[in-house]
Amino acid sequence: MSQVNDIVTHKPSAAEPTTTRPVIAPAVDIYENEREYLVLADLPGVSHDSVQIRFEGGELSLAASRPDDKAGGYLGSEIVDADYRRLFRIPETVDSDKIEARLVDGVLHLVLPKTGKAGPRQISVKMH
Amino acid sequence: MLTYWMDLNDPFRAFDNVRRRMDQVLRDYDESAGLRARTSYPRASLRDAKEAFVLTAEVPGVAEADLKITATHDSLTITGERKASAPEGYAVHRQERGAIRFARSFALPAKIDVEKITAGLKLGVLTVTLPKHPESQPKAITVKAQ
Numbered sequence: 637m638s639q640v641n642d643i644v645t646h647k648p649s650a651a652e653p654t655t656t657r658p659v660i661a662p663a664v665d666i667y668e669n670e671r672e673y674l675v676l677a678d679l680p681g682v683s684h685d686s687v688q689i690r691f692e693g694g695e696l697s698l699a700a701s702r703p704d705d706k707a708g709g710y711l712g713s714e715i716v717d718a719d720y721r722r723l724f725r726i727p728e729t730v731d732s733d734k735i736e737a738r739l740v741d742g743v744l745h746l747v748l749p750k751t752g753k754a755g756p757r758q759i760s761v762k763m764h
Numbered sequence: 765m766l767t768y769w770m771d772l773n774d775p776f777r778a779f780d781n782v783r784r785r786m787d788q789v790l791r792d793y794d795e796s797a798g799l800r801a802r803t804s805y806p807r808a809s810l811r812d813a814k815e816a817f818v819l820t821a822e823v824p825g826v827a828e829a830d831l832k833i834t835a836t837h838d839s840l841t842i843t844g845e846r847k848a849s850a851p852e853g854y855a856v857h858r859q860e861r862g863a864i865r866f867a868r869s870f871a872l873p874a875k876i877d878v879e880k881i882t883a884g885l886k887l888g889v890l891t892v893t894l895p896k897h898p899e900s901q902p903k904a905i906t907v908k909a910q
Binding site: 668669679681712713714715742 | 780783807808809810811812813814817818820822823824825826827850851853854855856857858859860861873885887888889
């Protein structure tokens, strides 16, 4: 229920878009090990300076845009000039100061390290 | 930990699922109505740049060495493979970008010069430049007054 409330009261953090470009949700992979989360996102055609990653209020937003293709003469096209956008909720155990991102061959690699103290722990049950 | 992440993601996942289902429905409709051919992998565009055809294809995460391009005087085939990206020792929460092996052929509208084809890979986008054969180059024809 708390999740539903949260969605309803959630204020959009981004301003109203000023262009009418289509927005694509890029395909992502999310992995986790004991030290970090790893997010991989397909962003073909995007240069590293047009990728915006924001971490705010437990949400990680990923935005990127492909440059406008001004070349004409298309005989057929399945590729559109679009913006990529995706939003994730991140557990509090992520150390937001140490988030790192790298763009390799059109794939964004996002490493979200976990804070040390919230690592996996075993809670033993005491017997009375 | 796994369920923790999943819970936080749940509302988004629901939207994602709806979006995917809608996409699928629309795609099916398009296909049944013959409006659009099934989109194959990789997504591509073909452009006529006067002296050459330029083909672009989105191949994020595919290494140079895993791409192979073959051409005849009127067709082009791209084959390639994206290796599984699951790193070792990580648990998988979500996997939308799987390993894929693909082959796609394009028929070209005019004869090309196979020897002069060049290809480059940048930011996950493959660009193949296919210069037109002299026979297919546009020629200006002067009109003589009689």
